[in-house]
Amino acid sequence: MRITLEIWRQENPADPGRFETFAVDDVSAESSFLELLDQLNIRLEREGRRPVAFDHDCREGICGACGVMIQGTAHGPRARITACQLHLREFADGDTVRVEPWRAAAMPVLRDLIVDRTALDRIVQAGGYVSVNTGGAPDANSIPVQKEHSDLAFDAATCIGCAACVAQCPNGAAQLFVAAKVGHLAMLPQGQPERYRRVVAMVDQMEAEGFGSCSNHRECEAVCPKGIGVEWIARLNRDYLVAKVGGLARGR
Amino acid sequence: MTGLDARVPPGALEHKWREYRDDLKLVAPNNRRKFRILVVGSGLAGASCAASLGELGYQVDCFCYQDSARRAHSIAAQGGINAAKNYRNDGDSVFRLFYDTIKGGDFRSREANVYRLAEISLAIIDQAVAQGVPFAREYGGLLDNRSFGGAQVSRTFYARGQTGQQLLLGAYQALSRQIAAGTVRMHPRTEMLDLVVEEGRAVGILTRDLVSGAIQRHAGSAVVIATGGYSNVYFLSTNAKGCNVTSIWRAHRRGAFLANPSFTQIHPTCIPQSGEMQSKLTLMSESLRNDGRIWVPLRVGEERSAAEIPEAERDYYLERRYPAFGNLVPRDVASRNAKHVVDEGRGVGRLRNGVFLDFAVAIGNLGRARIEAKYGNLFEMYASITGENPYETPMRIYPAPHYTMGGLWVDYDLQSNLPGLFVLGEANFSDHGANRLGASALMQGLADGYFVAPYTIANFLSSHLGEGTSTESQAFHDVESDVRARIDRLLAVQGGRTVDELHRELGRVVWDECGMSRKRAGLESAIARVRDLRDEFWGDLKVVGTGEELNQSLERAGRVADFLELAELMCIDALDREESCGGHFREEYQTAEGEALRDDERYSHVSVWDMSEPGTWRLHREPLLFENVTPSTRSYR
Amino acid sequence: MKRPASLWRSAIVQKAAMAVSGLVLFGFVLGHMAGNLKAFQGPEKLNAYAEWLREIGAPAVPHGGVLWVARATLLLAVAVHVAAAIQLTLVNKKARPRGYKRLQPVQLDYASRTMRWSGILILAYVVYHLMHLTWGNVHPDFRPGDVYANLVTGLGQWPVAAAYIVANLLLGLHLYHGLWSVFQSLGLDHPVYRGARKPFAVVFAVVVTVGFLAVPVGVLAGWLEPVPRDVGAPRAELAGGIQP
Numbered sequence A: 001m002r003i004t005l006e007i008w009r010q011e012n013p014a015d016p017g018r019f020e021t022f023a024v025d026d027v028s029a030e031s032s033f034l035e036l037l038d039q040l041n042i043r044l045e046r047e048g049r050r051p052v053a054f055d056h057d058c059r060e061g062i063c064g065a066c067g068v069m070i071q072g073t074a075h076g077p078r079a080r081i082t083a084c085q086l087h088l089r090e091f092a093d094g095d096t097v098r099v100e101p102w103r104a105a106a107m108p109v110l111r112d113l114i115v116d117r118t119a120l121d122r123i124v125q126a127g128g129y130v131s132v133n134t135g136g137a138p139d140a141n142s143i144p145v146q147k148e149h150s151d152l153a154f155d156a157a158t159c160i161g162c163a164a165c166v167a168q169c170p171n172g173a174a175q176l177f178v179a180a181k182v183g184h185l186a187m188l189p190q191g192q193p194e195r196y197r198r199v200v201a202m203v204d205q206m207e208a209e210g211f212g213s214c215s216n217h218r219e220c221e222a223v224c225p226k227g228i229g230v231e232w233i234a235r236l237n238r239d240y241l242v243a244k245v246g247g248l249a250r251g252r
Numbered sequence B: 001m002t003g004l005d006a007r008v009p010p011g012a013l014e015h016k017w018r019e020y021r022d023d024l025k026l027v028a029p030n031n032r033r034k035f036r037i038l039v040v041g042s043g044l045a046g047a048s049c050a051a052s053l054g055e056l057g058y059q060v061d062c063f064c065y066q067d068s069a070r071r072a073h074s075i076a077a078q079g080g081i082n083a084a085k086n087y088r089n090d091g092d093s094v095f096r097l098f099y100d101t102i103k104g105g106d107f108r109s110r111e112a113n114v115y116r117l118a119e120i121s122l123a124i125i126d127q128a129v130a131q132g133v134p135f136a137r138e139y140g141g142l143l144d145n146r147s148f149g150g151a152q153v154s155r156t157f158y159a160r161g162q163t164g165q166q167l168l169l170g171a172y173q174a175l176s177r178q179i180a181a182g183t184v185r186m187h188p189r190t191e192m193l194d195l196v197v198e199e200g201r202a203v204g205i206l207t208r209d210l211v212s213g214a215i216q217r218h219a220g221s222a223v224v225i226a227t228g229g230y231s232n233v234y235f236l237s238t239n240a241k242g243c244n245v246t247s248i249w250r251a252h253r254r255g256a257f258l259a260n261p262s263f264t265q266i267h268p269t270c271i272p273q274s275g276e277m278q279s280k281l282t283l284m285s286e287s288l289r290n291d292g293r294i295w296v297p298l299r300v301g302e303e304r305s306a307a308e309i310p311e312a313e314r315d316y317y318l319e320r321r322y323p324a325f326g327n328l329v330p331r332d333v334a335s336r337n338a339k340h341v342v343d344e345g346r347g348v349g350r351l352r353n354g355v356f357l358d359f360a361v362a363i364g365n366l367g368r369a370r371i372e373a374k375y376g377n378l379f380e381m382y383a384s385i386t387g388e389n390p391y392e393t394p395m396r397i398y399p400a401p402h403y404t405m406g407g408l409w410v411d412y413d414l415q416s417n418l419p420g421l422f423v424l425g426e427a428n429f430s431d432h433g434a435n436r437l438g439a440s441a442l443m444q445g446l447a448d449g450y451f452v453a454p455y456t457i458a459n460f461l462s463s464h465l466g467e468g469t470s471t472e473s474q475a476f477h478d479v480e481s482d483v484r485a486r487i488d489r490l491l492a493v494q495g496g497r498t499v500d501e502l503h504r505e506l507g508r509v510v511w512d513e514c515g516m517s518r519k520r521a522g523l524e525s526a527i528a529r530v531r532d533l534r535d536e537f538w539g540d541l542k543v544v545g546t547g548e549e550l551n552q553s554l555e556r557a558g559r560v561a562d563f564l565e566l567a568e569l570m571c572i573d574a575l576d577r578e579e580s581c582g583g584h585f586r587e588e589y590q591t592a593e594g595e596a597l598r599d600d601e602r603y604s605h606v607s608v609w610d611m612s613e614p615g616t617w618r619l620h621r622e623p624l625l626f627e628n629v630t631p632s633t634r635s636y637r
Numbered sequence C: 001m002k003r004p005a006s007l008w009r010s011a012i013v014q015k016a017a018m019a020v021s022g023l024v025l026f027g028f029v030l031g032h033m034a035g036n037l038k039a040f041q042g043p044e045k046l047n048a049y050a051e052w053l054r055e056i057g058a059p060a061v062p063h064g065g066v067l068w069v070a071r072a073t074l075l076l077a078v079a080v081h082v083a084a085a086i087q088l089t090l091v092n093k094k095a096r097p098r099g100y101k102r103l104q105p106v107q108l109d110y111a112s113r114t115m116r117w118s119g120i121l122i123l124a125y126v127v128y129h130l131m132h133l134t135w136g137n138v139h140p141d142f143r144p145g146d147v148y149a150n151l152v153t154g155l156g157q158w159p160v161a162a163a164y165i166v167a168n169l170l171l172g173l174h175l176y177h178g179l180w181s182v183f184q185s186l187g188l189d190h191p192v193y194r195g196a197r198k199p200f201a202v203v204f205a206v207v208v209t210v211g212f213l214a215v216p217v218g219v220l221a222g223w224l225e226p227v228p229r230d231v232g233a234p235r236a237e238l239a240g241g242i243q244p
C-alpha cells in the first residue's frame, strides 16, 4: 500500500519547524507504524537526506519511549496502544497521515518528533519513591496487602511514562502521569509514611515544570496506552487537598 | 592462563559468601564521598547498583542511552523473578534453586556464583516489596507464586505480565531518590563509546551526548558496566532496538576478557516474523506453555487451516518426544525442536515459519474466562500484532534470540580482569552457563546491583583511598582521539548502503550459522561472510549528517560496527567448543535421539577470549570445578 | 499570611476553590430556580416569597439581613470562581504555547471544551439580568416590589425571553460538565458512587435548566397571565437591589 506522511521537521529547539510531506510506496499492511518510518528513513538516507528523528526502543509498548501525534491523536487512532504497537492495517491504501511531536512547554522538541521528557523524571525525583535503603527490608510476607489494593496499585503502576496524556490534554496537564505514580504508592501500606509529603512534593514539582492544570477533560485516559483512568486524578486531588489544606505536610 | 583467577573464596559452599563478606574491607562513611563511581546502564543491574552506592554515600554518575533511566530494557521482562522463599512449602530451598540453575545452565557455570545468587534471591524480594513493587498477591494478602519455565516448584514472583517493569520502576525510584539527594548524577541520552585504561586499570569512560553530539570524558575510581545483552547482533531479536554490545566490546578491545560469547538463548515463544521490513520480534511470555499445546501438521506442505486438520494428523511433537516434561521442556530444547519441524517443511502460517500454540483444550477445560484472566493481556498483544484472534485460531510462535549468557568475564567479585572494572547483569557471563532458566535474569541483575557489587566495589576501593582521578591524563587524551577518529571514519565513508540494511544482513548470517544450531562448515563460512560484511560496512556505509547533532543513524552505525566484530568472535567461540551444551548445539555432537551431547572431559570450562593484542584473540580457559553437584545429562524425556 | 497565598498558588487548590464556589453558585441557582417556579402559583405567592426572603431570621436579624449575607457570599463565590478561571486559563495557555495543527480529541465533550465561554456568557447574562429584573435599568416597565409583574412584562418581549432561554441553556451546559467535574476536583471518588456521578450531573443540569426555562417559556406561551396593576405592593427598599 501507499501512505503519504505529513511529518513535522525541526532541526533543534530553536528552529521554528515545518511540515514536510513524503509518499511512501510499497509498504506492507503487516508493518508497524514505526516500521513505516524506518522505511521512509532508509529512503531518505539513500537520497542523502536527513532521516526523521523519532524516539523508540522496545517496540512492544512497554518502555514508553515512542509516542507521536498520529492524525492529531496521541499514539494514533487506536485506543490502548502505543505508537509502536500501531499497525498499518489500521489505515487504508492511499491515506495521508499527519505526524507531529508531543507539544507542551514543559517538553520542548529536541528534533523532529523527539521531545525532552526529563520533566517527568524530575517529578519522580521530587518524591515518587518509598524511602528505603538497600538491605534491612523485612521479610516480604511480613507486610500483607489486601489483594484489591495491591491490584489497584498495580493498575496505576503500569504507567509507562510515555507522556501521551500530557500531549493529548487540551491543557497540557501532566495530571494523569502524576496521579498514576502517586496513586500506586498511596494504595500500598509501604507508601503510607510518606503519602502526604510525597503528593505535595510531586504536585509542586509538576506545577513548577510548567505543565497545565486539569479541567477534567478526560482526554488523557482516552489515549493512555495502559488504560489508566481519571479516577486516579480524583485520588490525587484528594490526597493533595488533604495534605495542603489539612496541613498534613508538616515541614513542607 | 594468565590473570584468570576467579578468586572464589575458600570454605563450604553455603558459607562462602557470608564468610567472605565478613572479610571484605570497607570504606568509612566519610571517605565514600571521595570516590566517584561510573555506572554505565540503568537497567535492573545498573539502577540498583547506582542507587545502592548512592545510599552508601559514594559519588555516582549513571549513564543510559534512553531519555530516561526508567526505559532500560529490563522494563520489557514479562514472566517473573525467582526466589527460593519456599512460601509454597513445596520443597524449595536455596540449594534447590542453585541446583536447578546450574543444571539448567548445563553445568557450564561457576558453582560459587550461582549459589550466592540463590542465597541472595531471598533478600531481593524483600527489598522490592519494601519499595512498593506490586507483586501479585493472594486474597490472604500474601505474595503469590507460580511455576515458571518448567520448574517443579512454584518459586516465581510476578506482577501480571510486567514483572520487569515493576522491578525496574522500583530500582528507578530508588535511583531517583538518590538523584534528588545529590549522590547520583544521571546522564540520560548518553552513550558510552570507550573505556579508558591506565596501567591496566579501568579509570574512566568516554561518552557521547546523543543530543548535542558532545564527546565527554568521565573519570572514576571504579567503572561499572551494566549495559545488558547483545542479542541484537541477530538484528531481529526480542531486545529493544537500542540494545548493543558497544560498551562490552569497547572494554574488550581495551583488554577486558569476553567469556562464552557464543552462548545465546533463543526463546521458543515469540511471534514469527511476518514481513521484510520487520524491525523486531515480540516475545510471548513463556507462561503460555503452561496451558498451550504445541503442534504442527504431520504432513509436509499442509494447506488446510488449523481447524480443518483432524487430531490424528497433528503432531504434538514435544509431548511425543518428551513425555515427562511435554510442552514445558527448557527453552533450548523447545526452540531446537521448533526449528527442526519448521526445517522439515511442516511450519505453519503464511510464511511457514512457525508452530502452533493451541489453547483449544485449555479453553475447553478451564473456560474462556479463566484463560482470559490468566493471559488476557498476552492474547490482546498477540491479536494486535498479528490481527488474528488467539481464542479462536491457535497462536503461531517461533523461537527468537532473546538473551546472551556470554559476556564480559568476571571473577567472584564481579570484577573483570581489568582492576576497577565491574560488570553486572546480562553484560557479564557469570551465572547462567550455557542456558538461562526463566525468571533468573531479573534475579541476577538485582542480586549483582543491590547485594554484591556494593560490597565488592568497597573492597576494591578501600585500597585506593587518597588516589585522585583526572580526565587530563595521556590515556584519556588518546582514547578521546580514537573515539573522535572512529566517528569521523563512520561519517566519511559516504557509500551507498544504510546501517539497517547491513545490520539485517549480518543478522541473517549469524542467525543461520550461529543461532539455534551450529556446525563447523557453517561457522567457517559465517566467519568469512562476517569479515566481508565488515569490509563492505567500512567501504560502502552511508550515514547522513554530522557528529555534532542528534544523529540516530550515526548511533546505530557505531553499534553495528561493534556487532560486526563481535559476530566473528561468536562464531570463533562456537567453532572452538566442540560439544553441544545448553543453547549451544553443534550438529556434529548429538546423541542418537538428537539431543545435545556434552563433553565434560574437554569442555568443562569457560572459554575466555583475550584481545589485548588488537586483531587477534587468545583463548584462556577457566576450568569449572563441581564440588557440590555432579554434572549429569539433562533429560526431560 | 504566607499560607493562604502559597495555597492559592497551586492549580489543584485553585481548581478546588473553583469547585467550591461553583457549588455555592449551583446551590443558589437551584434555589432561585425553585423560587421562580412559584410564579406558576400566581403573583401573590411569588411576591410573598420574595418578601419572605427578606424576612428570614427576623426579628433577630434586621430586615434583608440574611439576603445580604447571601448576596455577599454569592459575590465572593463569583469573584473566586472567575479569578480561578482566569488564573487557570493563563496557566493552560502557557503550558502549550504552540498548538497542534489539528488536535483530534477522542472523548472530549462540547461542554467541557466550552466551559470558559459558557461561563463568560453566563456572567454577561447575570449582569444584564440584574439590570433587567433587580435594578430595572433595562426594564421597560419596572415596578419595585412587584416581582411577578416585572417578570411577565419583562419576558413578554420575545427577544428578551430568547436571550434568557439561550443563557439558561448555556448554564445547563456549564453545569453538565461542572457538576461532574466538581467531584473530580474535590477528590470525591469511590467505586461505590463513581457510576452515579455523571447521572447526578445530568439530572441536576437538566432540572435547573428546565426549571429556569419554564418561566420565559411560560410567559411566551401565555401560561403566565399578565396580572391586574394593583397586585403586589411596591416596596421602597427593593429599588436599591444590589448596587453595582
Ligand SMILES: Cc1cc2nc3c(=O)[nH]c(=O)nc-3n(C[C@H](O)[C@H](O)[C@H](O)COP(=O)(O)OP(=O)(O)OC[C@H]3O[C@@H](n4cnc5c(N)ncnc54)[C@H](O)[C@@H]3O)c2cc1C
Pocket: B040, B041, B042, B043, B044, B045, B046, B063, B064, B065, B066, B069, B071, B072, B073, B074, B075, B076, B077, B078, B079, B080, B081, B163, B164, B190, B191, B192, B193, B226, B227, B228, B229, B238, B239, B240, B243, B244, B246, B247, B283, B402, B403, B424, B425, B426, B427, B438, B439, B440, B441, B442, B443, B445
Ligand atoms: C522480552 C524479554 C522478556 C524477558 N523476560 C524475563 C523474565 O520474565 N524473567 C527474567 O528473569 N528475565 C527476563 N528477561 C531477561 C532480562 O530482562 C534481562 O536479562 C535483564 O533485564 C537485563 O538487565 P540489565 O540490567 O543487565 O540490562 P538492561 O536492562 O538491558 O539495561 C541496560 C542499560 O544499559 C544502558 N546502555 C546500554 N548500552 C549503553 C551504552 N553503550 N552506553 C550507555 N548506556 C548503555 C541502557 O540504556 C540501559 O540503561 C527478558 C528479556 C526480554 C528481552
Ligand code: HEM
Pocket: A214, A215, A216, C015, C016, C018, C019, C020, C021, C022, C023, C025, C026, C029, C078, C081, C082, C085, C088, C115, C116, C118, C119, C120, C122, C123, C174, C175, C177, C178, C179, C181, C182, C183, C185, C186
Ligand atoms: C460567572 C461566570 C463564570 C465563569 C467565567 C465560569 C467559568 C468556569 C470555568 C472556566 C470552569 C472550568 C474550570 C476548569 O475546569 O478548569 C468552570 C467550572 C465550574 N463552574 Fe463556572 N463559570 C461561571 C459561572 C458559573 C456559575 C454561575 C455556576 C453555577 C451555577 C458555575 C458552576 C461551575 C461549576 C460547578 C464548575 C465545576 C468546577 C470544577 O470543575 O471543579 N459557574 N466555570
Ligand code: HEM
Pocket: C029, C032, C036, C050, C071, C122, C126, C129, C130, C133, C134, C147, C151, C164, C168, C171, C212, C213, C215, C216, C241, C242
Ligand atoms: C429564566 C430564568 C430566570 C428568571 C425568570 C429569573 C428571575 C429573577 C427575578 C424575578 C429576580 C428578582 C428577584 C427579586 O428581586 O426578589 C432575579 C434575581 C436574580 N437572579 Fe434571576 N432569574 C433567572 C435566571 C437566573 C440565573 C440563571 C441566574 C444566575 C446564573 C440568576 C441570578 C440572579 C441574581 C444574582 C439575582 C439577584 C438576587 C438578589 O436580589 O440578590 N437568575 N431573578
Ligand code: SF4
Pocket: A158, A159, A160, A161, A162, A163, A164, A165, A166, A176, A177, A180, A220, A223, A224, A225, A226, A227, A228
Ligand atoms: S499515565 Fe498513561 S499516557 Fe500518561 S504517561 Fe502514563 S502510560 Fe503514558
Ligand code: F3S
Pocket: A168, A169, A170, A171, A172, A173, A174, A175, A176, A213, A214, A215, A216, A217, A218, A219, A220, A221, A230, A233
Ligand atoms: S485530559 Fe487534561 S484536563 Fe485533566 S482529565 Fe486529563 S489531565
Ligand code: FES
Pocket: A055, A056, A057, A058, A059, A060, A061, A062, A063, A064, A065, A066, A067, A082, A083, A084, A085
Ligand atoms: S517503543 Fe517502547 S513503548 Fe513504543
